[in-house]
Amino acid sequence: MTAPRLPALVAFLVLGAALVALLALTTPWHPLGANAPRVAADVHRDFTPAEIARENAFHRQTRPPGYAAVVLGLVAAAVLGLTPLGAKVVERLGRGPWPVRAAIGGLALALFPRLLTVPLDARTEVVLRRYGLSTQTWAGWAVDQAKGALVGSVLVVVATVGLVGIARVAPRTWWAWGALAAAALVCVVSYAYPVVVEPLFNHFTPLPAGPLRTELLGLADRAGVPVKEVLVADASRRTTALNAYVSGYGSTRRIVLYDTLLNDASPKEVELVVAHELGHVKHHDVRNGTVAGALGAAAAVAGLYLLLTSPALLRRAGADGPSDPRVLGLVLFAIAAATLLTSPAQCLVSRRIEARADVHSLDLTGDVDTFVASEKRLAVTNLSDLDPDPVTYAFFFTHPTSPERIALARAWGEQHAG
Numbered sequence: 001m002t003a004p005r006l007p008a009l010v011a012f013l014v015l016g017a018a019l020v021a022l023l024a025l026t027t028p029w030h031p032l033g034a035n036a037p038r039v040a041a042d043v044h045r046d047f048t049p050a051e052i053a054r055e056n057a058f059h060r061q062t063r064p065p066g067y068a069a070v071v072l073g074l075v076a077a078a079v080l081g082l083t084p085l086g087a088k089v090v091e092r093l094g095r096g097p098w099p100v101r102a103a104i105g106g107l108a109l110a111l112f113p114r115l116l117t118v119p120l121d122a123r124t125e126v127v128l129r130r131y132g133l134s135t136q137t138w139a140g141w142a143v144d145q146a147k148g149a150l151v152g153s154v155l156v157v158v159a160t161v162g163l164v165g166i167a168r169v170a171p172r173t174w175w176a177w178g179a180l181a182a183a184a185l186v187c188v189v190s191y192a193y194p195v196v197v198e199p200l201f202n203h204f205t206p207l208p209a210g211p212l213r214t215e216l217l218g219l220a221d222r223a224g225v226p227v228k229e230v231l232v233a234d235a236s237r238r239t240t241a242l243n244a245y246v247s248g249y250g251s252t253r254r255i256v257l258y259d260t261l262l263n264d265a266s267p268k269e270v271e272l273v274v275a276h277e278l279g280h281v282k283h284h285d286v287r288n289g290t291v292a293g294a295l296g297a298a299a300a301v302a303g304l305y306l307l308l309t310s311p312a313l314l315r316r317a318g319a320d321g322p323s324d325p326r327v328l329g330l331v332l333f334a335i336a337a338a339t340l341l342t343s344p345a346q347c348l349v350s351r352r353i354e355a356r357a358d359v360h361s362l363d364l365t366g367d368v369d370t371f372v373a374s375e376k377r378l379a380v381t382n383l384s385d386l387d388p389d390p391v392t393y394a395f396f397f398t399h400p401t402s403p404e405r406i407a408l409a410r411a412w413g414e415q416h417a418g
C-alpha cells in the first residue's frame, strides 16, 4: 500500500504560500518609508583603521572554525541520513519497544554531529578569550555546552518519539497531525523559552528601583507598550559583550539587560538600547516570529512526509518508513539542511525587523548623536564584523552591520531635520 502524497503536497504548498505572504506583508521592507533620504554605509567614516584591523584579525580567526563546524555538522548529518549508517546506529543501540529505540536512536544521531564539532567550538572559545570577549573558565564553558546539548536533547526526543509515534498510529495522515503538533510545539517553546531555558544559562535579578528603572519604565509608557519587568542578567560571568533583548509575550514579557551593559554604558545608551527592544514589542515581532515559525514548522512536516514517502530516499537511508526509528537519520539531516538553506531568507527578514526597531528607538529618543556613538561603542566592544563578506552576511547576519545601522540613523536625522 502506498501512502497518498497529493494532500500533503497541497498542504505543503498552501502553508508555504501562507508563510511567504505573511512575511511579505509583515516585514518592514522600508523602515523609514520608500522615499526616505538614502545615506550609504561607510565603515571608514566612523571606525579607525586600527578598529577595523582588529575586528578583521579577530574574524580571520573565528570564521574558519565557525564555518568548519557548520560544514562538518551538515556532512555528518548527511552521512547518517543518506547512507544506511544512521539506520545501523539505531539498530545497534536499540533493543526494546519503539519509543525507547526512537528516543535513544534520535539522541545518538543528533548528538554525534554535535560532538564532532566540539573541538571547533573550543577553538572559537580560545579566540574569544584571546580578544577578551569571553570571561568563562573551561569548566563554565563545558557546563554551558552540556546545558545546550541537554535542551537540544529534550527537543530531539519530543520530536523523534512524537514523529515515529504519530506515524505508527496514523500511517496515511500523520503529516496533518504532525504539522499541528509541530506548530503547537513552536508556540509552546516560544512562550516557555524565557521562563524555562533562559534561567538555565543566566541568573536574573530585577533592576532595582532608581532613576534608570523609572526612566526605562517611563520610556515603555511613552512607547505605549506594557512591560512588567526590567531584569538584569549576570552575563558578565561569560562575556564582555554588551547586549539587551526582549523576550516572551503576555505575562512572561520582560526586558533583559546584560549587566555588562549596565556597568559599561551610560544611562542614555541603555535607554537607546531599551527603546530598540521596545520597538520589537510595539511591532509584535516576537508574536509575528512565532506565527511564522509555526507555519514554517507545519510546512516542514508536510515536506518531510513527501520525503519519507520516497522509496528511493528510504532505501538510501535503510529504513522502511516514518514508523521505523531507523528513518531518524534521514529526518535529522532533512531538518539540518532545511534550516541552513532557509537561513538567508530568515536573516533577510530579521535585518529589516531590526532596522525598524532602530527607527523606533530614534523616534522615541530623537537622539541621532547618542545612537551613532553607542552603535560605534557596541561594535568596538563586541568586535562586530563591520564589513562582512557577502556569504557571511547572507547566512548569519540577523542584524544590519553597524555602519548600516549608523547610516540609517543619519538618514532618519536628515528626514527629521528642521
Ligand SMILES: [Zn+2]
Residues within 6 Å of the ligand: 276, 277, 280, 354, 357
Ligand atoms: Zn533587536
